[in-house]
Structures are given as structure tokens and as C-alpha cells.
Amino acid sequence: MKMTSNILGGLLFVGISLFILLVIPDQVQASSQVGINAQSFPRWIATLMLVCSVFLLVNEVRLQRKNGSINISAFNVDFKKEIRAVLFIVLIVAYALATPFIGFLFASMAFSALALLFFNITNIKFYIFLMVCCVVVHYVFKFLLLVQLP
Amino acid sequence: MDNLFIEGFIAFFTVSSFVYLNLGLLLGLVFGSIPGLTVMLCLVLFMPFTYTMDAIASFMFLLGIYCSGSYGGSISAILIKTPGTPHAAATMLDGYPLARSGKPKKALLTALYASGFGGIFSALVLLFAAPLVAKIALNFGPPEYFILCVFGLLIISGVSSGNLLKGIIAGCLGLLLSTVGMDSISGVFRFTFDDFNLYGGLNLVIVLIGLFAISETISNASKYSKTVKYASIKTDDNKDDVLPLKEFFSSYLTLLRSSVIGTVIGCIPGTGASMASFLSYDTARRNSKNKAAFGKGSEEGIAAAESANNAVTGATLIPLLTLGIPGDAAVAILLGTLMINGLTPGPNLFQEHGVEVYAVMIGLIVINIFMLIQGRLLMPFFAKITKVDFSLLTPLIVIFCFAGTFSINNTMYDIFVAIIFGVVAYVLIKLDFSPIPILLGLVLGNLTEMNLRRTVTMAQGDWFFVLSRPASLALIAIFVSLLVWFAYSRLRQRSLASKTEEQIA
Numbered sequence: 055m056k057m058t059s060n061i062l063g064g065l066l067f068v069g070i071s072l073f074i075l076l077v078i079p080d081q082v083q084a085s086s087q088v089g090i091n092a093q094s095f096p097r098w099i100a101t102l103m104l105v106c107s108v109f110l111l112v113n114e115v116r117l118q119r120k121n122g123s124i125n126i127s128a129f130n131v132d133f134k135k136e137i138r139a140v141l142f143i144v145l146i147v148a149y150a151l152a153t154p155f156i157g158f159l160f161a162s163m164a165f166s167a168l169a170l171l172f173f174n175i176t177n178i179k180f181y182i183f184l185m186v187c188c189v190v191v192h193y194v195f196k197f198l199l200l201v202q203l204p
Numbered sequence: 205m206d207n208l209f210i211e212g213f214i215a216f217f218t219v220s221s222f223v224y225l226n227l228g229l230l231l232g233l234v235f236g237s238i239p240g241l242t243v244m245l246c247l248v249l250f251m252p253f254t255y256t257m258d259a260i261a262s263f264m265f266l267l268g269i270y271c272s273g274s275y276g277g278s279i280s281a282i283l284i285k286t287p288g289t290p291h292a293a294a295t296m297l298d299g300y301p302l303a304r305s306g307k308p309k310k311a312l313l314t315a316l317y318a319s320g321f322g323g324i325f326s327a328l329v330l331l332f333a334a335p336l337v338a339k340i341a342l343n344f345g346p347p348e349y350f351i352l353c354v355f356g357l358l359i360i361s362g363v364s365s366g367n368l369l370k371g372i373i374a375g376c377l378g379l380l381l382s383t384v385g386m387d388s389i390s391g392v393f394r395f396t397f398d399d400f401n402l403y404g405g406l407n408l409v410i411v412l413i414g415l416f417a418i419s420e421t422i423s424n425a426s427k428y429s430k431t432v433k434y435a436s437i438k439t440d441d442n443k444d445d446v447l448p449l450k451e452f453f454s455s456y457l458t459l460l461r462s463s464v465i466g467t468v469i470g471c472i473p474g475t476g477a478s479m480a481s482f483l484s485y486d487t488a489r490r491n492s493k494n495k496a497a498f499g500k501g502s503e504e505g506i507a508a509a510e511s512a513n514n515a516v517t518g519a520t521l522i523p524l525l526t527l528g529i530p531g532d533a534a535v536a537i538l539l540g541t542l543m544i545n546g547l548t549p550g551p552n553l554f555q556e557h558g559v560e561v562y563a564v565m566i567g568l569i570v571i572n573i574f575m576l577i578q579g580r581l582l583m584p585f586f587a588k589i590t591k592v593d594f595s596l597l598t599p600l601i602v603i604f605c606f607a608g609t610f611s612i613n614n615t616m617y618d619i620f621v622a623i624i625f626g627v628v629a630y631v632l633i634k635l636d637f638s639p640i641p642i643l644l645g646l647v648l649g650n651l652t653e654m655n656l657r658r659t660v661t662m663a664q665g666d667w668f669f670v671l672s673r674p675a676s677l678a679l680i681a682i683f684v685s686l687l688v689w690f691a692y693s694r695l696r697q698r699s700l701a702s703k704t705e706e707q708i709a
Contacts, residue, residue: 063370082392092394103373107373110367146421146602162603165603169595172425173594173595187600191604202614203607
């Protein structure tokens with residue numbers, strides 16, 4: 055059996071819906087035990103999600119058994135692409151962590167420079183342009199929109 | 205109505221309305237024309253700017269983005285054979301061949317005029333039809349609203365993902381996210397995990413920024429390659445490269461037909477501009493005297509696709525303003541803006557805030573007129589806009605996201621929530637789940653739950669209660685027939701899109 059996006063997605067949402075169904079009694083206090091209460095809607099929706107996820111899984115397995123898995127493309131992970139994505143996420147998280155310590159303006163400038171390095175940009179004009187943009191965004195939010203940026 | 209119309213006109217006719225609508229139009233044009241940047245992204249990024257504006261100005265600003273973004277997608281479709289928006293794919297079928305034959309300005313002007321025509325047509329329909337629909341909707345009770353919500357969610361789930369099951373699962377996730385925080389009926393907290401930051405629920409804008417903007421930047425970062433080059437077309441002066449208005453209006457029947465198709469489709473929640481543009485392109489081709497020209501640079505083809513997709517913009521506001529049901533993801537953001545300004549969409553909106561609603565509807569007509577002016581003036585710059593480097597845009601989008609997210613509650617917590625949603629959306633997109641049903645589930649969650657709970661209470665265990673109400677029965681009948689028609693036209697749209705793209709390639 056090939057690991058397709060339907061199988062992975064189905065498994066993921068079976069897990070999520072089971073988790074939700076499991077935590078509902080703890081996380082949602084039922085105001086009354088009879089009739090519809092605050093637990094009902096999330097429980098029904100989580101059950102619907104579970105049913106759809108199981109159906110997605112069963113349907114995919116049935117299709118693979120019926121047609122063979124020759125014509126079905128497996129879920130391919132392009133590691134080069136995903137490493138870039140993970141690195142960029144790390145960069146964003148680092149930007150968020152640095153902001154309260156060095157302030158929005160300097161954190162944004164550092165993030166812009168690192169992002170351009172990430173994209174292998176050597177043209178100095180790009181760096182200058184983004185630095186100016188950081189100052190403009192900071193000015194607009196802080197002084198025109200009166201947002202107390204860190 | 206006459207009084208409201210005049211008062212609405214006066215309320216709209218302010219300097220701030222004109223400034224913000226023009227600013228919105230410019231941003232929409234830029235975002236729509238750059239492949240990879242979407243109208244959704246533009247709306248999400250600039251929504252925090254509307255917090256300091258009044259209801260009319262903020263709506264003008266966002267509607268300007270929405271309308272011109274819809275046209276902007278055709279610019280890159282015509283000039284570099286890369287649709288800036290999904291519905292511009294139909295425009296590309298004839299726009300790019302016409303541009304390649306040495307008439308890029310003619311192609312761009314046809315798209316612009318047709319967009320303006322479709323936009324003004326649907327804005328006029330909105331102005332006259334919305335009050336009537338609102339009057340009918342006043343008779344709707346919880347069961348009817350619940351049916352409307354389920355229908356909207358179901359259609360959007362089916363349209364946005366290739367797989368209906370995946371769409372429903374994503375919609376369920378959105379509905380579950382909407383339950384986080386205090387339950388508005390019983391007052392108990394749900395899924396807060398003892399974190400006081402979650403007591404008020406998840407903020408729509410923060411989730412939006414994560415789902416649509418941060419995920420987009422992660423995706424761009426993973427795909428970025430310096431070797432990507434667009435096959436652009438030079439927009440040098442060419443004597444034949446003009447479009448006299450007489451020539452444009454020679455295909456008035458196509459324009460009218462396509463505008464009607466776009467308006468009708470736009471009124472149905474969840475259908476969207478892609479469906480309208482492909483359906484009207486197909487209809488125009490079948491009714492054209494010059495069928496052979498389609499796919500080879502037919503002006504009629506461009507006009508059909510563009511007038512239909514811009515006719516959707518006004519029509520999607522009909523279910524939004526009258527029923528509170530957003531027709532697509534972009535309109536869901538407009539719904540958020542209305543609510544931030546204390547305007548709760550629904551039939552009562554016309555009675556409680558009639559002046560503002562009429563101002564918005566009149567403003568939509570003006571927006572389309574200014575879109576024609578801006579589109580005409582900025583045409584020389586379009587070729588440059590389409591080539592903006594992604595390495596510049598990606599960090600800039602993240603910076604905007606951070607500033608915009610922080611501005612909502614002045615807390616870093618929100619930024620981390622946005623990042624989490626960005627990463628979740630990136631993973632889900634990789635697994636072929638669309639974030640659009642999540643957004644719609646989140647937006648409609650409260651309305652759906654409230655009306656479901658009220659319906660169940662009203663029914664008192666009688667499951668045939670809903671069918672005993674004529675309005676509910678009529679809605680169910682309409683929706684079942686729409687679902688059948690919708691499934692049929694989807695199949696038709698898909699076969700046409702693949703057939704015509706094969707021809708072009």
C-alpha cells in the first residue's frame with residue numbers, strides 16, 4: 055500500500071477528532087445533561103470529522119486494492135524543499151523571539167537581511183530597499199496607526 | 205428607500221471614501237497582477253489598517269482591493285501567461301495569444317473594460333436586489349439560517365478541495381476552532397486549556413494571517429528558485445494595438461450574458477469567480493459567430509471571462525449583506541470588517557444601518573468606475589509589476605504580518621498563534637487540504653451552532669419539524685436543485701478547462 059496524501063490526511067484527522075472527543079468532557083462543562091448543551095455541537099462536529107476521515111482512509115485503501123497501486127502517486131517529500139521550508143519557519147520563529155528584546159524595527163531589519171541571504175541575494179540594492187521598507191512599516195504602524203510596537 | 209439612497213450617497217461622498225477606495229484599488233491591482241500574490245493575501249495583510257477607519261471608509265478600502273484584485277489577475281495572465289488569480293485562467297486562454305500577436309494593450313484594455321462592465325452591472329443588481337432579498341429574509345427563522353449555513357459550507361468544501369471529503373474535514377476543523385472560548389449561550393469555556401488568552405476565542409484576523417499569509421511565505425520560501433523566468437511580452441507602441449470603444453461594445457451581447465452569468469453564480473454562496481469565468485467563456489464560445497477564433501486571441505473570449513468574474517464581486521455581497529452568509533473566502537474577510545465596525549450582517553442590517561449599507565452599495569459602483577481610470581492610467585507599469593522578485597516580497601509580507609498581528613491586541617502571543625496556524629496550514633496544503641473551508645467554518649461556526657441549537661430546541665424531538673416550515677422546505681428544494689446543477693457545471697467547467705488548455709499548449 056502506498057502512503058498517499060489521503061492516507062496521511064485521513065490518519066491525521068482520525069487522531070485529531072479522537073483527541074477532541076476525548077478532551078470534550080474535561081474541556082467543556084455541560085450546563086445540563088438533557089437536551090442540547092455546550093458539548094453537543096463540538097461533539098457532533100468531531101464525530102462528523104472522524105466519520106469523514108475514516109471514510110477517506112477506507113475509500114483510499116479500497117481504491118488501491120481494486121486498481122493496484124501502480125497508477126497512484128505516493129506522497130512524495132522533496133527533502134530539499136522541505137528543509138528550506140523548515141529553515142524559513144525557524145527564521146520566522148527567531149524573528150518573533152528576538153522582537154521583544156531588540157524591538158520591532160531592528161528585529162525586522164535583521165530578519166530582512168537574513169531572509170535575503172536565505173534566498174542567496176547578493177544585490178545590495180535589495181538589502182537597502184528592504185531596510186527602507188522596515189523603517190516605513192515601523193513609522194506607519196507606530197506613528198500613523200498609533201500601534202505600540204515592541 | 206429613496207431617503208436611504210440619498211442619505212447613503214451623502215455618507216459615501218466624503219474625501220476619505222475616495223482616498224481609501226483608490227488606495228485599495230491600487231493595492232489590489234498590484235497584488236492581483238503579481239503571480240503568487242493573491243487578493244486574499246492582500247485583504248489579510250491590510251485588514252489591520254482598517255481598524256482606525258470608519259465603517260464606510262474601511263469597506264471602500266477592502267472592496268477596492270477585492271474588485272481590482274479580480275481584474276489584476278488578468279494582467280499577468282495576458283502578459284506572462286501566468287494567471288495572477290485562479291479565475292484569470294479563462295482570460296489567459298485568449299488574452300495571451302492576443303498579446304503574443306502584437307496586441308497586448310488591446311488584450312489588457314478588453315479585460316479592463318469588460319471587468320468594469322461586469323463590476324458595474326453586478327453593483328447595480330446588488331443595489332436593487334439586496335433590499336428585496338433582505339425583506340424576504342426577514343421571514344427566516346433559525347432552521348432556515350441553519351440550512352443556509354450548512355449549504356454554504358458544503359458548497360465551499362466541495363469547490364475549494366478537489367476531494368469533497370477533505371473539504372468537509374477542513375470545514376469541520378474550522379467549525380471546531382470557532383467553538384474555542386466562551387460559549388455565547390451557556391457562558392461556559394470550551395477548549396481553552398486554562399489559557400486565559402483563549403477565553404475570548406480565536407481572533408479571526410490572527411487565524412487568517414496564519415492560514416493565508418504566513419503559510420504562503422513558507423511555501424514561497426520552499427519553492428524559490430532564481431532560475432524561474434517569465435516569458436514576458438513587450439508592450440511597445442503598435443499602431444494597431446488600440447481598442448476603440450465602438451469595437452469593444454460590438455460584443456455587447458456577450459458582455460451582458462456573461463455579466464448575468466457572473467451575477468447569478470456570485471449570488472450562490474461558495475461558487476466563486478472561477479466557475480463564472482469558465483462557464484461564461486464556454487457559453488460565449490458556443491454562441492459566437494466566430495467560434496474558430498476562441499483560444500487564438502478572441503476579444504469576445506477575454507470579454508466573456510473578465511465581465512463574468514468581476515460580476516461576481518457585487519453579487520457575492522448579496523448573501524453577505526442580506527443573510528450574513530459570505531459567498532467566498534475574500535467576502536468572509538469583509539464580513540469580519542463589518543462586524544468589527546458593529547454592523548452585524550443579516551436582514552436587520554438594512555433596517556438598523558440602512559445608510560451605511562446604501563453607502564457601500566453606491567460605493568461599489570464608484571469603485572468600478574475608478575478601477576477603469578486607474579487601470580487605464582497604470583497600464584504602462586503593468587509589465588514591470590509582473591516581474592517583481594519574490595525574494596523581496598516574502599520578507600516584506602512576514603514583516604507586515606507581524607506588525608498587523610501585533611496591532612490587534614498589542615501582544616506577542618498573537619504572533620505565535622499566527623505562526624502556528626501558518627505552519628498548520630502549510631502542512632495541510634501539502635496534504636491537499638484547502639484552508640478556505642477552515643476559514644469559512646471559523647466565520648460561520650457561531651451562526652451555525654446558535655441556529656442549530658435554537659432549531660433543536662424549537663423542534664422538541666420532532667425531526668420533521670424543519671420540513672413542516674414552508675420557508676425551510678423551499679430552501680431545501682432550491683439547494684438540492686442547485687447542488688445538482690452545480691455538480692453538472694463543475695464537470696463541464698473541468699472538461700472545458702482541460703480541453704482548451706491542451707489547445708493552447
